[in-house]
Amino acid sequence: MSGKNRSSVSSAINLRYGRGIGRPSLNLVQRPGDSQARQQEAYRKYRERVSGLSYEDQEGYATAGDTGFSLGDLNLYPVPGGEEGTLLSHEGGEEDLCRKLYEPESKSLRHDGRSRRDxxxxxxxxxxxxxxxxxxxxxxxxxxxxxxxxxxxxxxxxxxxxxxxxxxxxxxxxxxxxxxxxxxxxxxxxxxxxxxxxxxxxxxxxxxxxxxxxxxxxxxxxxxxxxxxxxxxxxxxxxxxxxxxxxxxxxxxxxxxxxxxxxxxxxxxxxxxxRSDWRMHNACAPCLYRLEGEPAQKRVLLASMDGNSSLKLVDDTFRSGDARPDQRTWRTDLFISAEEVDKFKDEVRDAQKKSGPVSVLPAEADVPIGFAIAASTDTAPSATDSAVPLTSASAATSTSARRKRKGRADAATPHVSAPADPTPLDVVDIDGEDEEHGLIIEDTMKAEEPMESTSVCTERWRNAGPEARKKMFALFATTGIFACLCRHGQVLVLCDMIRSGELMKYPLAIVNKIINVYGPEISIALGYDIACEFSKTLGRSSLGARASETVSGVVPAFHGHSHNHRCQLDWHPMYMADVGKEDFEGCERFFSFSNGLAASTRLATAFHRHQAIEGLVAFWSRQKHGESGRFIFNNYRQALKTIEEGERALEVYARDLKTTPEDYERYLQEEREYLRGLMAEPTEFTMKVEYMDALHKLEDARVKDKAAIDNYKTLDYQIIHKGIKGKQITAIKREYRVAQTRLQQAEEAVCRLEETMDIESRWLPDSDEYLKTTLELGQRKYRRALDNLERLVVQRLFELSKLGMNGIGYKLREKIGHALKARAEAIRKALSEYNRHARALVPPRPELSWTDIMEMASVGEFDLLRDARQDIREKPWAQRTHRDAMNAYFSVKRAREEIERLNLEIPRLFSSMIDEHVDYHHAMQQIAPSDAALAHELAIRQQYSSRVNQKVVRWLQKTAGLPGFSGRVVYGQRIGRDPSRLVDASLPHWATRVGGGDGAQGAQGDVDDDPDGDADEDIPGIGIDESSRFVKFVDRLG
Incomplete structure (x- = not known):
């Protein structure tokens, strides 16, 4: 308790006060002094006040307030002995003292329970x-x-x-x-x-x-x-x-x-x-508005999903001040809650514990290829599969190895642990994993997994790698969104990525939501960048049985070209049945638009971030519906053009190559079987390579040992005649000792390998085994040079895609441009190295030119050059002309499927717009008597919807006028809808001018390219000027 003297009372009294937990308290101490002096001073002040008064006034002043009743004999408050002088006079400051004593009682403190925080x-x-x-x-x-x-x-x-x-x-x-x-x-x-x-x-x-x-x-x-x-x-x-x-x-x-x-x-x-989930059931009319009497489809809904890390949210911990409570959340059913997503956080770990191979079906199979029954085309297990908890002897080995590595790390650097107060650059572990279960295990996998245990897709795609690597800085509470869209761009569902990278629990939650809403009646082809790797986790998860019935995986067209060729043959949409010409890249277009929201939401509250995303999705959905007619027109025209040009090309190929459609189907199966048969280097070959390397080291050690001995024998001569001294003498002696040790170690290594391989006589440079293995070593160098070349080309493709992405600033674009120039020089050097090793092979492989690299449509074509142990140059499907013919055949096949799908989407879209008009008509009639204002609001919305639908119908009419159009713009009955709702409902004006559309308008559709005055769509995310600069930049690279 703190205290101080209060100077407002008599100097003869010390007053100390303080504020503790309870009420205010006062301590009074009266100092001993001359009471007679105080009385004299009081009498002096009294005489000063009355000295100017008359005698009568003085007497009246002295007797003022006297009632004749004396309380002198009434002792209500006896004063203890020794304290009689305490209340002797009013002039010694006692009145002020009493006033101060009773002041806390009269003014009690008021506690303010309000807070600006709430x-x-x-x-x-x-x-x-x-x-x-x-x-x-x-x-x-x-x-x-x-x-x-x-x-x-x-x-x-x-x-x-x-x-x-x-x-x-x-x-x-x-x-x-x-x-x-x-x-x-x-x-x-x-x-x-x-x-x-x-x-x-x-x-x-x-x-x-x-x-x-x-x-x-x-x-x-x-x-x-x-x-x-x-x-x-x-x-x-x-x-x-x-x-x-x-x-x-x-x-x-x-x-x-x-x-x-x-x-x-x-x-x-x-x-x-x-109704519940009405939005998802009606999110996209061309995809989901199924009509009675439609032909059956293997895949009803074509959708894509992917994660994006632009819409981050900074954690409140790293902001100034205290966060104010805000219980508001999103208003619609667009988002999946974090609790629902976390139900799948342990699915990867549980999937790794499950054993047993996952069967592989070709992508052209008649039954839907579910995620659960399809596996990666890589024969080796993926990184996630190889991270199974170790048991028995391997566990003991890995544990001891981890302890050794950890011991060396501890000896070199202090132990790294999660800080109590995180900083923005701290890396947070996923799902609460700590350092022991995150970084250490990752190091174990790197050290102990064989090179062949990791699939190529896992190495190329970060989101396909182990879950322990998918970390995020502690600065962000939310690290982005994971979205699912249909092929027309309508957003089906979203979820937040919380304090992590693109974990497998997010696509699992998306798949679970889709299956629960759409059920087994709607089969779905779901595009995902790493569908080949995600299929393993999904197939072994709790969703595996249900997903195998309705969901099939597809790798998007652009991203698929960065997968290895074996993966492309099973997962690329070019070779996937009943997906048409869809590229499954809709998420990238949506993210290109939504990235603009990042700057204004990164420092917002969680509620305002969700509100902004919901508003953006609502605007995006209206825009995509308005563009659905143009989408159908462009795809129909593109498909007709592909069929026309492809059939002419196939006629030429059939005449020159003597091939038929059955040959192209057979080529695809042969190529799949060949690539699936490509295994890692055989153990026997690996041992031979190791033995050859040991022999080379032994020969090198002998040469160096002989030179060290000769140099040591002439040491005296060099000291006398050449004048060497000091460090030079020490270096000669040290090389003499080290060379002998090196020779002994090399000899022991060769002897161990000879014992392991049961080699009775050592290989000599002129022996058959030595010459054969030398050739195989040349092939190995060739394959490694090819790997390096492919890696650089993959990086170039990604950087080219980033250069053309919308929303990239000038500095980043310049940085990517400089990286591309440096990459081009690196590719040229790697190409020279590849050609040198290709010429050294027996027989020599064809060399590649810079033009060949730039014209490669897919980096997967590198895989056809990879296996030098078999000569596939005579295989028809390995020749460029036959491969071009295969591409033309499957492109035409997919284009015909696209026409079939568009012929179903046109009546769906047209019927949905008419039914929407009818619903508004009935709703306004029912609500007008009771709520005129709401009826007026419905009328405004119907008017706006009619304007948008009128534009959509004009594009459908334009599509019907294309030469070769085989569909009909007609109304159909939706499955489960009451047909009586059409009774007494007037049709919209734009619906009465729609014809059947058999292509009779002919060339008129080509003349009137844009009924609304809008130009055709450019490259998604790139304007006309940007497109020209982009093409010129790529041309300068060559």
């Missing part, structure tokens, strides 16, 4: 109770605005208050009067088209039109943040920008989104769209 949560609760009322007022305002009606006058005389209102082009102070005495302030503002920035006493209000303007602009340009928009408003208003305005706008925008969501729920209920 003001966000308090504000949210206050707003949430007003949202239904605000939504009703919002709809009423929209109705009055469209019809030109005025707000009813107030009931009686009510208080008018003034608020600063913010519109798009101006801001001013306006007066508002509530309509009823019980109407709250924000409802009054909403009736006039404004929304306050505070739930109770708003001093500023923002118009609904301004909030809607930002919502639409932010959807079209995700980079536009609230702060940037408010800065623009400040410029329009000719005012200074204040950060408080951006915060107020953010609060109002959150409430505005709540109002819109409430209106969406009311509209969905009126339209009958409030």
């Amino acid at each position: 003001r966000t949560e308090s504000r949210n609760k206050a707003w949430s109770s007003q949202v239904p009322t605000l939504a009703k007022a919002f709809l009423a305002w929209k109705q009055r605005k469209s019809s030109g009606l005025e707000l009813p006058p107030p009931e009686g005389t009510l208080r008018t208050w003034r608020v600063l209102v913010v519109d798009f082009f101006a801001s001013a102070v306006a007066s508002f009067t509530p309509c009823t005495p019980t109407e709250d302030a924000n409802t009054t503002l909403a009736n006039h088209g404004y929304l306050g920035v505070a739930p109770v006493f708003p001093s500023t209000a923002i118009s609904f039109q301004t909030l809607e303007a930002y919502r639409q602009l932010h959807g079209a340009c995700p980079r536009l943040s609230i702060q940037a928009f408010c800065q623009g408003l400040a410029g329009l208003h000719m005012d200074n920008f204040r950060h408080a305005v951006a915060e107020q706008f953010s609060i109002a925008y959150d409430v505005y989104n709540d109002i819109l969501h409430h209106v969406d729920c009311l509209s969905a209920s009126a339209l009958g769209r409030d």
